[in-house]
Amino acid sequence: MKPFMAVIARDLHLAVRQGGATFLALVFFLLTVTLFPLGIGPEPAILARIAPGVLWVAALLAAMLSLDRLFQADFEDGSLEQLTLSGLPLGAIVLAKTIAHWLTTGLPLLLAAPILAVLLNMDSEGFAALLLTMLIGTPALSLIGAIGAALTLTVRRGGVLLSLLVLPLYIPVLIFGVSAIDAAVHGLNAKPHVLLLTALTLAAIPLCPWAAAAAVKLSLE
Amino acid sequence: MSMHYFANPTRFTRLAERIQPWAEGLAGVLLVVGLYLALVEAPADYQQGDTVRIMFVHVPSAWMAMFCYSFLAVASAIALIWKHPLADLAAKASAPIGAGFTFLALVTGSLWGKPMWGTWWVWDARLTSVLILFFLYLGYMALWQAIEDGQKAAKAAAVLALVGAVNVPIIKFSVDWWNTLHQPASVLRMDGPAIHPSMLWPLLIMALAFKAYFVALLLVRMRMELNLRRIRALQLAERTT
Amino acid sequence: MRHFFEMGGYAGYVWPAFVIVLVVMAVLWVASRRGCRNSEHTLAALRKIVNNKKLTRSDP
Numbered sequence: 001m002k003p004f005m006a007v008i009a010r011d012l013h014l015a016v017r018q019g020g021a022t023f024l025a026l027v028f029f030l031l032t033v034t035l036f037p038l039g040i041g042p043e044p045a046i047l048a049r050i051a052p053g054v055l056w057v058a059a060l061l062a063a064m065l066s067l068d069r070l071f072q073a074d075f076e077d078g079s080l081e082q083l084t085l086s087g088l089p090l091g092a093i094v095l096a097k098t099i100a101h102w103l104t105t106g107l108p109l110l111l112a113a114p115i116l117a118v119l120l121n122m123d124s125e126g127f128a129a130l131l132l133t134m135l136i137g138t139p140a141l142s143l144i145g146a147i148g149a150a151l152t153l154t155v156r157r158g159g160v161l162l163s164l165l166v167l168p169l170y171i172p173v174l175i176f177g178v179s180a181i182d183a184a185v186h187g188l189n190a191k192p193h194v195l196l197l198t199a200l201t202l203a204a205i206p207l208c209p210w211a212a213a214a215a216v217k218l219s220l221e
Numbered sequence: 222m223s224m225h226y227f228a229n230p231t232r233f234t235r236l237a238e239r240i241q242p243w244a245e246g247l248a249g250v251l252l253v254v255g256l257y258l259a260l261v262e263a264p265a266d267y268q269q270g271d272t273v274r275i276m277f278v279h280v281p282s283a284w285m286a287m288f289c290y291s292f293l294a295v296a297s298a299i300a301l302i303w304k305h306p307l308a309d310l311a312a313k314a315s316a317p318i319g320a321g322f323t324f325l326a327l328v329t330g331s332l333w334g335k336p337m338w339g340t341w342w343v344w345d346a347r348l349t350s351v352l353i354l355f356f357l358y359l360g361y362m363a364l365w366q367a368i369e370d371g372q373k374a375a376k377a378a379a380v381l382a383l384v385g386a387v388n389v390p391i392i393k394f395s396v397d398w399w400n401t402l403h404q405p406a407s408v409l410r411m412d413g414p415a416i417h418p419s420m421l422w423p424l425l426i427m428a429l430a431f432k433a434y435f436v437a438l439l440l441v442r443m444r445m446e447l448n449l450r451r452i453r454a455l456q457l458a459e460r461t462t
Numbered sequence: 463m464r465h466f467f468e469m470g471g472y473a474g475y476v477w478p479a480f481v482i483v484l485v486v487m488a489v490l491w492v493a494s495r496r497g498c499r500n501s502e503h504t505l506a507a508l509r510k511i512v513n514n515k516k517l518t519r520s521d522p
Contacts, residue, residue, distance in 0.1 A: 147384055151377050155367040164363060165381065168356045169388050172395035179402055196398075200391070207387070215380050218373050260480070261466065271469035275479045282483065321490050325483050332479040336472055434487060441494045448501035455508045 003088045004096050011100030014073075021069055022104050025062045026112055032058040033116045044121040051122035052130065052181035058116075059109045059134065060170050063141040066105045067149045067166070068159060070097055071216065075153055081220055090213040098139075098146045098209065106138030122185070129184035133177040133197060140201040143208035144169050150215035172200060228306050230447055237440040244437035251430035258423035272336050273420075279329035281428040282322045283347070285435065286354055289319025293361070294386035297379035307443070309375035310450070312382060313365055314442035318435055320358035326351050346400035350393050357385045371453055 015021055036054050037047055074080040083093050113134050114127055122130070148166035152158030180193035259277035266273035293312045300308035330348050331341050342348070364381055368374035469476040 151364060151381055154373070158367065161363055161367050164356065165360045168353050168360065168392065169384070171353060172391050175395040175399045179399065211380055211384050215377055218376050265470055270472055272472045272475055274469070274476050278479055278483045318490065321486050325486055328482055329479045332475045336475050438491060438494055441498050445494065445498035445501045448498070448505045452501065452505050452508055455512060459512065
C-alpha cells in the first residue's frame, strides 16, 4: 500500500509544483461553457435546456485535454521506467497515477460545475444530480483516458489521435451522466441512470489500468 | 491441424492464392444475382415505394460493418493471447474494409431516410451507433499509422481493438438508452417493413455477396501486409549490416 | 423498363445509393489489388539487391 500511496503523492506533488494543469483545465472548462451562450444566444430557457449536456461535454473535453500529462513527462525523462523498477506492478502504478490525475483534474471540474451551471441557468433540481454524476463519472473519464494516453505515448504530437481514440469511449459516460441530470430536472427518477454510470466507473477501475498498463509496457520495451 | 498451422506465411500465401479466385467468383455471381433481385424482382413497398430497395444495400452494409469489427477484435485477441504471427495482419487488413462498409451504411441510410423522413440525417439509435463505430475504425487505422515500429503498432492496435470491442456493446446500449429518452415524434424504423419472402432473398444474397467480397479482399490485403512486413524486415536488416 | 430507371420517382435516392456502394467496393478492390502488386514488386526488387550484395561481399 505504501508504494501505491507514494506514487499518488509523487504525482500530486509534481502537479502542485508545476501548478498550471489544474488551472488550465478549469479555465478551459469556463471558456468552453462561455462559448455556448455566445454561440446560441443568451435566452435563459434554451440555456437551461442544454445546460446538463454542455456542462458534461465541456468537462469531458477539459479532462481529455489534460490526459497527455498523465504519462508523457515521466516517460520522456525516464521516471516512468524507474517507477516500474520499484516493484509495484505496472497496473497499480497506472491506477495510482490515474487517481492523482483525477484529484488534480476531475475533482476541480466537479467543484466548478455548479458555478458554471448557474451561468447556464440550469434548474435547481439538477444540481444534486450534477454533482453526483460528476463525482461518479469524472473518475471514469480519467480511467478511460489513461488507456488513450498510454496508447499514444510514443506518437509525436499524439494529442489529436488521443482525442479520436478516447472520445468515442467517453460517449456512454456522457449519455448516462446527462440523462441523470435531465431526469432530475424533469422530476423523473434519476436512479437508473446513476446506477448505470456507477456500474461503468466500477467496471473501469480494474479494467482500464490493466489495459493502459499493457499499452505502457509496449512503449517501455 | 491447429491454428498455428496457418502461421507459416508461405503456406498462408499458397492457400490464399488458391482460395482467392473462388471467393472472387462467388462474390461476383452473388452480387449480380443480388442486384438483379433487389432492383428488378423485389416488389416496391406499399408505403415506402421503391426506396425500400435501398434496404438491400443498407442493411447488409451495416451487418458487414459490425461483422468486420468482430473479426478485427477476434483477430486482435488471437494476436495478443496466442501471438499468432498472421493474426494482427488479418486485423489490420480488415479495418479499411469495415470502415468502407460503415461509410456505406451511413450514406445509404441517409439516402433512405431523406425521402422517408425529409431529412438527410436522423439521430436514430442504429445510425448513431454506426457513426460511432466509424470513429472506432478510424481511430484503429490511425493508431497503426501513427506508431512507427511495426511490432509495437501491432500490439497497441490490438489493445485498442479489444478495448473498443468491450465498449461496442456498452456504446450500443447507451445509444439505445439515449434514443428511447429522446424518442422523436415519429417512430423511426430503419429496418424497413416486415420481411416478406420476396424481400428476404435479395437481402440474404446481398449479405452473402458482401461476405464473399470481404474474404477475397481480405486475402489480397493480407498478402500485401505480409509483403510490407517482409520489406520492412529487409530494410531493417540492411540498415544494421 | 421505364419504371426500372425512374424507381417510382425515387430514382434520385435509389440509384445514387446503389452506385456509391458499387463505386466504394470497386475502389477498395482496385486500390488493394494495386497495393498488393506494388508490394510484390518492391519485395522482389529488394530481395534482388540483397542477394547481389551478398554475392559481391563474398568476392575476395
